[in-house]
Amino acid sequence: MIVMLLVMIAVFYFFLIRPENKKKKAMNDMRSSLKVGDNITTIGGVIGDIVQVKDENIVIEVGADKVRIEFTKWAVSTNNTADKAAAKAQEAAVAARKQAKKDKKNK
Missing domain, CATH: 2.30.30 (SH3 type barrels.)
Incomplete structure (x- = not known):
């Protein structure tokens, strides 16, 4: 049960949170290099x-x-x-x- 919960959290992180953070970083880099x-x-x-x-x-x-x-x-x-x-x-x-x-x- 706990293993399944950890797997779900990892999937959530790699498919939702991490790409959003990369996008934010790219936008901030673009705006700072204007x-x-x-x-x-x-x-x-x-x-x-x-x-x-x-x-x-x-x-x-x-x-x-x-x-x-x-x-x-x-x-x-x-x-x-x-x-x-x-x-x-x-x-x-x-x-x-x-x-x-x-x-x-x-x-």
């Missing part, structure tokens, strides 16, 4: 470029009129600049693996 020039999307759907980074806040420029809006860092949902760079790096890695396979096959 820099001027990054293109971001807020949790409200506002998309803009960062023009100023403060301790807890950021200022972004949106639209053709270059309107500046200040948000807290926790309101940032995604860093579009970093996401695009990561996607390009992944594409390059896949292309390199394909090329290596092709070269190995041709030998």
Whole structure:
């Protein structure tokens, strides 16, 4: 009975709690690495470029009129600049693996 309870707790931890903690850590890392020039999307759907980074806040420029809006860092949902760079790096890695396979096959 006790063994079954311990197994259930372990399953609960590895399938629910641990992934959530990883997600929180990734979001905190992303928010702490924001820099001027990054293109971001807020949790409200506002998309803009960062023009100023403060301790807890950021200022972004949106639209053709270059309107500046200040948000807290926790309101940032995604860093579009970093996401695009990561996607390009992944594409390059896949292309390199394909090329290596092709070269190995041709030998």
